[in-house]
Amino acid sequence: MANLIPATINDRLRLKKVIQALSKFLKDSDRIVQLQTKYDFERYIDASFKRIFDKQGESVIRQLNAGTDIDTALNNALKLTEKESVSVILTVWRVMIAYAIDKFPKQFLESEQVEHEGIPESFRLDNPKAMQRLRAVAAKRITKINQVTKERIKEIIVEAKDKGYSSDKLSKSIQDEFAQMSIGKPQLHIQSRAHLIAITETAEAYGYANKFSADEIQDEINMPMEKFWQTQEDDRVSEGCQENQDAGWIDLNELFPSGHDREPRFPGCRCTVLYRVAGAE
Numbered sequence: 001m002a003n004l005i006p007a008t009i010n011d012r013l014r015l016k017k018v019i020q021a022l023s024k025f026l027k028d029s030d031r032i033v034q035l036q037t038k039y040d041f042e043r044y045i046d047a048s049f050k051r052i053f054d055k056q057g058e059s060v061i062r063q064l065n066a067g068t069d070i071d072t073a074l075n076n077a078l079k080l081t082e083k084e085s086v087s088v089i090l091t092v093w094r095v096m097i098a099y100a101i102d103k104f105p106k107q108f109l110e111s112e113q114v115e116h117e118g119i120p121e122s123f124r125l126d127n128p129k130a131m132q133r134l135r136a137v138a139a140k141r142i143t144k145i146n147q148v149t150k151e152r153i154k155e156i157i158v159e160a161k162d163k164g165y166s167s168d169k170l171s172k173s174i175q176d177e178f179a180q181m182s183i184g185k186p187q188l189h190i191q192s193r194a195h196l197i198a199i200t201e202t203a204e205a206y207g208y209a210n211k212f213s214a215d216e217i218q219d220e221i222n223m224p225m226e227k228f229w230q231t232q233e234d235d236r237v238s239e240g241c242q243e244n245q246d247a248g249w250i251d252l253n254e255l256f257p258s259g260h261d262r263e264p265r266f267p268g269c270r271c272t273v274l275y276r277v278a279g280a281e
């Protein structure tokens with residue numbers, strides 16, 4: 001958000017109101033959890049998903065021992081942890097959005113003498129509509145994560161059938177799989193799935209939060225915004241990311257040449273998308 005420079009005094013007044021509203025949201029988020037650096041976000045997601053995979057594993061095994069079939073057991077376990085999983089993603093997004101807003105140029109805000117007229121309801125990110133939108137997208141990310149879990153367990157069942165495992169051995173394999181999702185195989189230097197999710201979701205949350213903030217400004221106060229794909233500009237930048245940067249400033253609603261709406265383009269992408277009011281230099 002560093003390049004956000006409103007063109008006219010009227011634009012500045014409108015922008016200030018949005019920022020006041022979003023700053024209130026910032027305070028709410030800070031109460032939820034203290035996350036400061038990228039590493040904090042990753043650690044928080046990693047620890048949360050370790051806990052979630054442990055719970056899922058315990059639940060599945062308990063149900064299998066009680067004679068429940070594997071599909072039902074797995075669905076029950078995923079349902080049991082769904083609320084908690086969505087809440088982890090939501091927490092990270094809310095704090096990230098707060099940081100995105102905080103990156104507005106403070107200097108410009110402090111120089112304006114604006115009478116406080118109260119915050120329009122629609123600007124408040126804790127309003128039901130905005131939260132519903134966030135929750136729906138977070139739920140979709142959890143559905144994707146759960147889908148991978150289902151596929152991994154399905155592979156084990158297929159293998160068990162092929163090799164004629166006893167039900168005890170199948171049960172043990174499933175237990176091992178959840179343990180690997182939670183803690184990996186440290187002695188073999190295999191990272192846990194919780195850790196990979198932490199890295200991916202931190203990058204996703206960062207890109208999502210910045211875009212969400214720009215969308216709020218454009219939609220709620222009808223101020224057209226532009227975006228720019230900023231690479232690290234070193235010799236490790238991939239071709240696709242370079243093409244996105246070469247496109248220059250584009251409209252907020254347009255897609256970059258790679259077909260992406262925002263960063264990250266892929267899990268290891270180091271790019272950042274910048275936003276500004278349309279026409280600002």
Ligand SMILES: [Zn+2]
Pocket residue numbers: 231238241265269270271
């Ligand atoms: Zn990139």
